[in-house]
Amino acid sequence: MIDIDGVDFAKGGGLVPVVVQDAATLQVLTLAYMDRAALGETLSSGEATFFSRSRGGRWRKGETSGNRLDVVSITADCDGDALVLKVHPRGPACHLGRTSCFGEEDAPGLGRLGRLEATIAARAGADPATSWTARLLAEGPKRAAQKVGEEGVETALAGAAGPDEELASEAADLLYHLLVLLRARGLTLQAALDVLTTRANADR
DSSP: OOOGGGSOOGGGTTOEEEEEEETTTOOEEEEEEEOHHHHHHHHHHSBOEEEETTTTEEEETTTTTSOOEEEEEEEEOTTSSOEEEEEEESSOSSTTSOSOSSOSOOSOTTHHHHHHHHHHHHHTTSOTTTOHHHHHHHHOHHHHHHHHHHHHHHHHHHHHHSOHHHHHHHHHHHHHHHHHHHHHTTOOHHHHHHHHHHHHHHTO
């Protein structure tokens, strides 16, 4: 995941700053610090462990609250003296109960798609009688595909002749049903993003 010997702890007096991001939404969750031991424990456990400057020692996120951070990737900056952790959070990252330590907004911008995808996954096990998402998933990919087709036509019609508000609303419906279809087929939005990345690299 990362070569611990390539991280420059000396520059910061034994500590490196760590930007923690939600791997699904890319929302910045918190800023923390690691010493060599904390990074080593993070690598071995798969859970984010930091050095608390106020406590003067090691601190594994979620030890008390249960809101642990499962690490997906660790990337050093170009100088090797700062890290970015992409994580799957098991609850709020902020001690105030917020998703992020940086304000109350949840998954802004395109991160909203990642949050929606997580919500769809969570609703998959709900009662189809009370959850439209669970009902669509229970009916299978063909039903979800049908809804994507319907919403696609409605979005096209709104784009051709409707007001901006209608187009935005229909586009939201289309995005939702597309994510449901991907889920029904066992895929995630990342599969489509990977294709876009491949195409972008080919165009360089």
